[in-house]
Amino acid sequence: MAETAIQVGILVGYMLVALAVGVVAYRLTDRTPEDYYLASRSLGTVVLLFTTFATLLSAFTFFAGPNISYRLGPEWILVMGLMDGVIFGVLWYVVGYKQWLVGKANGYLTLGEMLGDRFGSRRLRVLVAAVSIFWLFPYVMLQQQGAGTAVEALTGGAVPYWAGAGGITLFMIVYVTLSGMRGVAWTDTLQGLFMLGMVWAAFVWVGTAVGGFGAATETLRGLDGNPLALGGGAYTPAYIVSTAVSIAFGVTMFPQVNQRFFVAKSKAVIKRTLPLWPVLVVLLFVPAFMLGSWAAGLGIETNVNGNVLPPLLLEYTPTWFAALVIAGAMAAMMSSSDSMLLSGSSYLTRDVYRPLVADPDERREAWLGRLGVVVFATLTFVASLFQVGTLLEIGDTAFGGFAQLALPVIVALYWSRTTRWGIYAGIGASQLFYLASVFVDVVPGSYLGGWSASVVGMLLGLVLTVGVSAVTTPSTAEDPSVYERTGAD
């Protein structure tokens, strides 16, 4: 009971801090869409680093990551380190820095806007936004579902699932409508620091409690298949590489991450942030995922939600500490979801709604963005109540869906001969192929000894974007020069 009170207390405390930050951020906000969605491109190094960190990694790192290394072995550290620390780092330059330059020079707020302008096509803009929302919507729904389940478990059923998910949705609506990107990024920074501190404290605490890190790690040697040995079981080279590649490219096209490419204050900020990134992610992954693997060696069983970290902590650390980490994880879930809501709203209002109506003035559009948050969050919440199998499956495969966008976008950013038909073909065919691999039985999900359909689809998108561009001629509305303008300072 004391445990529940502590967890609920911490959660409520987090919400109050977030609201306070939201109010401060609101007072600083200009009433323009650029300020609401991108904090007027003003983020400094620490905030940019941690908002990207918390947005990208939070809920996943606390729950799914340790669960995977519990089931499959600690090689998940390598998969995620390769994905995030190395490949995403390189893409942060190749895609992110380029996007920052052209975004600043041309005033882009979203990916769809950036592509639509270059190819002189409103339809392309709507298509990119629609594809993104298609994958994002069920993913946000999954977060709400997770929050509802967690609150229900936390309160021993006193707060039912719908009230937990609804309460957290309502809180996020209030806070995101108020604060916009600036407040979201600030709370992310607190969240990221808190998350890192908690994971290390848990790592040291559990390690000490079982007689040292070495003793904890050695428990794995006795398990079936010896998870200490590199590779084996689910971890084939094809699985490791295709998972890392697919997630890394997917992450760059996730709206909430892609939009963060636009928000740095200056070139110097990006240059300072990038070298810190690989060290920061490895600092989080090693303790978080080793904890999951230790749990397997120590014979811990997962809880009713299928998570292994809570029971591990309850076994080896005091109740209040376990409560702190678990509540922190829920706060982490919210810090990912709020960013997704904000980005989802910007795609919805800016790229889908706005092109359909006459250009509204900026002040009105900023309010429209807030309305977008309400609409998006309410719809995902309602969807989360029904637990539709198809939506769950789309949410689970969202990373692969976003990964299909990455290569056509990179080709368009760098190759001035890319044509509208080329990018349509690249995006359209790879999306259709990937969707078919998920939903149509005759289209396999794995090729040539374990290469995922996501990676095959990415290659298809690349080949078609380049191939179709080569055999078609650009229309007069296309303007490759917009990507050659840079606002470098």
Next chain:
Amino acid sequence: MTSRTEAVAWAVGALLLVALAVPWFMWGSDAVAAGLPVWVWWHVGWLCLTSVFFWAFTRRAWGLGIEEVSTRG
């Protein structure tokens, strides 16, 4: 170095970082040192190297492949 050779050199460096973030040559090894599998230590060291590589890139070649496009157009 011309811009082109320089770009190729940095790209090869980045590819090496990607290729060896997983120590494939330790496949099957279950040796443990200082509380963690040795291959985890390799990965930790490799990501620190990645940070140094990124830092060197920001110092020596930032803008390569991206900023010169603008001067040509």
